Amino acid sequence: MPLCTERFLLSLRYLISCKLLGNDAMVDQIIMSSDYRKLEIDEELQCLKERLKLEKISSTKIQHAVETLSIYMKHENWKSSLIILKEILHEIMPLNIYELFRLVKSVDDTANLIKDKKIIFSLGNTGSGKSTTIHFLLGSKMIKTEINGLNHIEPTEIKNVDLKRIVTAPFAKSITRCITPVTVYFKDIGAYGQDSIILCDSPGFGDTNGPEVDIANGIAIVRAIRVCESVKPVLLISYTSIGDRYEGLKDLTYTLARLIQNTKDQIKVFSYIFTKYPKNEKETIHASLETINNTLSDQERSDTNFMDILRDMFEKTKKNACVLDPIKNDPSTILDDLADSTNINHPENVFQFFITEKSKSILDKQVTKYELIIKSATKHSKYSLAILILNRSLLDETILIDEEIKQYRTYFDHANLVEDLSKTHLRNEAIHSCAYIEHLNRKVDNLVNNLQENNINDLSIKLSIDKIKILSEYFDDVNVKYKFISQFVLEKKNA
Incomplete structure (x- = not known):
């Protein structure tokens, strides 16, 4: 990893973890002393402070956290140091890219x-x-219970052994971490469908385990759905998450709108199951959707995908919304209805990768931070050194060092690679790749003019030709000039 704030934060976290665990490090078969490790930690902390200044990361929150970290480390309070480091890292890197890639x-x-x-x-x-x-749909008997003071509906008498992998809990924290398919045989629960069908449990939108898990879940869901032969999508809407002003239901609808392409053509195949509704609220679902529709802003109404889904919910709840009571309802009736619903036969053409609004805002924040770091890195890069190297080598009567030209070429290639990035994000803050070529051409033109004006037997002329020859091996523009000057020298010698 290049020198950056993240690197020093991660390094400190590793070193302090070693201290906390009491692990000695081996270097060339010699065990590091505790004092050596402490010195190493102090050096990394100093590097972190310098890097924060260089990258202009100077929020009051981070400054205070770094000061607190220094105090904890001075008193060797390693446990508290790790907590502070985690807070700083989260502030610097709201989205853990490394964890996201792993997931x-x-x-x-x-x-x-x-x-x-x-x-x-x-x-x-x-x-x-x-x-x-x-x-419930696979025939487990459901009972009311209480866990840690929270009401819970717990499955008992589990008939399908595959259900052992599907865990339920009353807590706000997400339990389901991966897609879990379970085969249900219609005859086992008294349903009329033919043979069997696979029901898939999936991680929830807006996973409470963090944005990394939430984004990875979105990718997992779409990848899984896309490789199926056919899909019957069922959206579960919980009373506890719709919000006092239905903002939760709106967010869920927006998420679904991002998930589906050509919403108007596909939304009709969706089924809706409303869960956790109190008895006195079961008849209010259609009215709630009507209230949402009547209070939408012009901006919300302009989102056609969102409106298509909302209208579909509205139409399908007019006569009878499917409100689940897992203790009293008959699973066979609901399963038969789901089995009779329309399939999406080419899911790869319908479902697209999506991200929830909350995770999107965190991702945007991370991208903004990276943009600022890129600007800072570009601003503090050694482009001026490259110009200095070239000027010194071309103007002085010295031998042009191959390694220096390679370095200049590297700067040129670097600028070339970030050209698109510069146009989009850095505007005029990055040196354009053309600037290197233009500067080089001017210097070479000066050499060529000097060659034409002086005696070709002069030692400086030979040195200049050698320089142009070396440059021609790395830059096509100079190669043209080298061919010209070679022809010129040959003609002058034969004159």
């Missing part, structure tokens, strides 16, 4: 479990009751 890499295995299968796929926010609903 995304692990989602492919889950997609293979339902490849080329016909499935009923449950979707919904974290805590909407997807796992509980799966248990």
Whole structure:
């Protein structure tokens, strides 16, 4: 990892963790002393402070945290130091990119479990009751219970052994961490459907385990759905998450709108199950949707995907909304209705990668931070040194060093690579790659003019030709000039 704030934060976290665990480090078979480790930590802290200044990361919150960290480290309070480091790291890096990549890499295995299968796929926010609903639909007996003072509907007498992998809990924290398919045989629960179908439990939107998990879940869900033969999507909407002003229901609808392409053509196949509704609220669902529709802003109404989904919910709840009571309801009736619903036969053409609004805001924040770091890095890069090297080598009567030209070429290539980035984000703050070539051409032109005006037997002329020859090996523009000057010298000698 290049020198940056993140690097020193991660390094400090590692070193302090070693101190906390009492682990000695081996270097060339010599055990580091405790004093050596402390010195190493102090040096990294100093580097961190300098890096924060260089990258202009100077918020009051971070400054205070670094001061507190210094005090904790001075008194060797390693446990508190780790807590502060975590806070600083989160402030610097709101989205843990490394963890996100690790999670995304692990989602492919889950997609293979339902490849080329016909499935009923449950979707919904974290805590909407997807796992509980799966248990209910597969015939588990559901009972009311209490866990840590929280009301909970718990599955008992679990008939399907695959359900052992699907855990339910009353807590706000997400339990389901991966897509879990379970095969239900209609005859086992008294349903009339033919043979069997696969029900899929899935991680919830807005996962409470952090934006990294939430974004990875979104990728996992879409990758899994896309490889299925057909999908019957079921959206679970929990009473506890709709919000006092229905903001939760709106957010869920927006998330669904991001998930589906051509919403108007596809939304009709969706089924809606409303969960955790109190008895006195079960008849208010349609009226709630009507209230949302009547209070939408012009901006909200302009989102056609959002409006298509809202209208579909509104139409499908006019006569009878499907409100789940997992203790009293008959699973066979609901499962038959779901089995009879329309399939999406080419899900790869319908579902697209999405991100929830909350995670999107965190991702935007991280991107902004990276943009500022890139600007700072560009601003403090050694481009001026490259010009200095070239000027010194071309103007002085010295031999042009091959390594110096390679370095100049590296700066040119670097500027070339970030050209698109510069146009989009850095505007005029980065040196354009053309500037290097223009500067080089001017210097070479001066050499060429000097060659034409002086005696070709002069030692300085030979030195200049050698310089142009070396440059021609790295830059096409100079190669043209080298061919010209070679021809000129040859003609002058033969004259």
